[in-house]
Amino acid sequence: MVAPRNGLWRRTIGILTAAGLLALSGATLATNQSQQRQAGRNANQNAKQQARSNKVDCRAANQKSNSQCRQDKRDTKQGGRQQKRDIKY
Numbered sequence: 001m002v003a004p005r006n007g008l009w010r011r012t013i014g015i016l017t018a019a020g021l022l023a024l025s026g027a028t029l030a031t032n033q034s035q036q037r038q039a040g041r042n043a044n045q046n047a048k049q050q051a052r053s054n055k056v057d058c059r060a061a062n063q064k065s066n067s068q069c070r071q072d073k074r075d076t077k078q079g080g081r082q083q084k085r086d087i088k089y
Contacts, residue, residue: 040084047080
């Protein structure tokens with residue numbers, strides 16, 4: 001009667017080990033994705049802040065018309081969006 005129980009324990013331990021390894025690999029994937037999302041958010045926020053300060057500087061210096069300053073702001077923000085895409089993929 002001892003032999004069947006021994007086989008059952010081995011199977012149970014094997015199943016639990018496999019389940020644990022699968023759970024750990026999923027956690028690693030989620031961690032990498034969250035780090036990429038955070039880096040993308042940071043890049044996007046930095047680009048927005050840079051665009052704001054560029055527009056303020058542009059308008060203060062009267063180098064260009066307001067529409068040209070707006071276009072510069074849009075271009076800066078678009079560059080930040082592209083940087084975010086590059087980080088995530």
